[in-house]
Amino acid sequence: MIDFVRSVRLWFVPAEVRQEGGTPDYRFSLANERTFLAWLRTALALIGGGFAVDQFLPDLRWGWRVGLALALLVAGVLCSLRAVNHWARCERAMRRGEDLPVSRFPALLSLVVAVVAVVMVVVVLVGWEA
Amino acid sequence: MSGADAAPPDRDPGLQPERTRLAWRRTTLSATVVAVLAAKTAVHGGATAVSVLAAALCCALWLAFLRIAHGRIGTLAAAHRPRALTPAHAAAAALCTLALAVCGAFLVF
Numbered sequence: 001m002i003d004f005v006r007s008v009r010l011w012f013v014p015a016e017v018r019q020e021g022g023t024p025d026y027r028f029s030l031a032n033e034r035t036f037l038a039w040l041r042t043a044l045a046l047i048g049g050g051f052a053v054d055q056f057l058p059d060l061r062w063g064w065r066v067g068l069a070l071a072l073l074v075a076g077v078l079c080s081l082r083a084v085n086h087w088a089r090c091e092r093a094m095r096r097g098e099d100l101p102v103s104r105f106p107a108l109l110s111l112v113v114a115v116v117a118v119v120m121v122v123v124v125l126v127g128w129e130a
Numbered sequence: 131m132s133g134a135d136a137a138p139p140d141r142d143p144g145l146q147p148e149r150t151r152l153a154w155r156r157t158t159l160s161a162t163v164v165a166v167l168a169a170k171t172a173v174h175g176g177a178t179a180v181s182v183l184a185a186a187l188c189c190a191l192w193l194a195f196l197r198i199a200h201g202r203i204g205t206l207a208a209a210h211r212p213r214a215l216t217p218a219h220a221a222a223a224a225l226c227t228l229a230l231a232v233c234g235a236f237l238v239f
Contacts, residue, residue, distance in 0.1 A: 029214035030146045037153040044160035051167035069238040084224035
């Protein structure tokens with residue numbers, strides 16, 4: 001948690017990042033940036049999925065429809081927060097010459113997506129109720 | 131590039147700035163899809179005051195994201211060895227995404 005607060009501070013005080021360690025090869029920084037953008041696209045896709053559930057499954061019961069849409073939207077929020085946090089941690093690790101941080105998040109996200117997908121299949125097959 | 135001495139001799143063979151520029155473009159395109167879906171949801175759901183406001187906010191957020199992406203692309207193109215993304219830029223892009231999701235929650239409800 002304290003680590004997270006420190007990371008949040010780093011987002012808004014860029015000068016502090018620059019003081020630590022040395023500047024890495026710009027290509028590594030750009031690769032880190034592209035990874036960040038890929039995660040941001042994942043977040044946007046999850047948010048778009050939330051809208052799609054709401055729009056394209058109109059025959060579902062209100063609770064299921066809103067529940068699934070909100071689950072996808074929340075996953076998008078977590079994904080975007082994690083994207084910027086992971087980017088900052090990678091950038092700092094590269095400046096200090098440390099190993100890049102490892103993360104459980106990809107595994108967690110894929111589990112969540114799998115669960116949402118299974119729920120969606122079940123709900124669509126069973127829960128047709130206008 | 132074609133053997134002319136005027137071309138920068140140490141041009142990055144991996145085209146990293148170009149790839150990063152395209153990554154920003156792709157991400158903006160994803161944000162566009164989300165904004166369009168948000169507008170569709172607002173219109174489809176009967177266009178109440180809340181939904182119209184949320185959809186307008188989504189469009190504003192999309193514009194903000196476009197601006198961030200455009201600024202970053204300008205930085206990438208300006209220098210031969212572009213500076214790294216600043217944390218403020220990264221946080222702003224992520225916050226736009228987050229705010230889109232919050233608007234989406236209001237639209238879906």
